[in-house]
Structures are given as structure tokens and as C-alpha cells.
Amino acid sequence: MNGMTEGCIAGGTLPGGASGSMEECYENLVAAIVKQAVRDYERILVQLFSRPAGEKQIRLNMEKVELEVFFHSAWYGTLTDIDGDRLIRTVRSHALDKTKEMVRKKHQKRLKEMEMGMSANG
DSSP states (O other), X not given: OOXXXXXXXXXXXXXXXXXXXXXXXXXXHHHHHHHHHHHHHHHHHHHHHTOOOHHHXXXXXXXXXXXXXXXXXXXXXXXOOSOHHHHHHHHHHHHHHHHHHHHHHHHHHHHHHHHHHHHHHO
């Protein structure tokens, strides 16, 4: 367990000397749940943007839909007041930007390798 969880369970002190009140513990847990869902959703989208095939594509699409259902669920609505549709759009945009950057870097690396090959042959 990390120090934050231990402080919340024991009602003790959190790292940095903060008090581990139940409200703070609840807020930390809620934030961790939402942040992890966002990280998972972005990771899945980046993988889907790379056009996987077969079972991997099916699995990723299922996980994507599960997270989208979560972002629209009543439980999500009790955890946060962040609009689920807005969050989905924002994460999709960020994942697309991240994927474009990965592709750009990959192409730059290939061009550099080609240039090095041409100068070695020429």
C-alpha cells in the first residue's frame, strides 16, 4: 500500500503532514478512479489508431466501449461533475495528437536512416 492509502485506512497522517480525513480519502479515491479510466481510455484509443487487426482490435474496441459506458453511467455522475461526453472528446483529441506525434517521429527516424544509407553508398 502507498502512504496515502495507509493514512486513509488508519485515519492517520498523509505524506506531507496532511490529515487523512474520510472526505479527503474519498476525494483521493474518486480522483484516482477517474484518472485511471482516462489513462486507460487514452491508451486504448492510441492502440486503436494504430489499426490493430483480429482479436486485438476486438478486445480494444470492447474495452473502449466499456469505458465509454462508464463515462456515461450514473456512478460516474456521482463521482464527478465532469461531463462524460466532453471528457471523451478531449481524450480522443489528445490521443489523436499523441498518435500523430508518434507517427511523425517514426517517419523522421526512417528518413534519417535513409539519408544515412544514401550517404554511406554515395
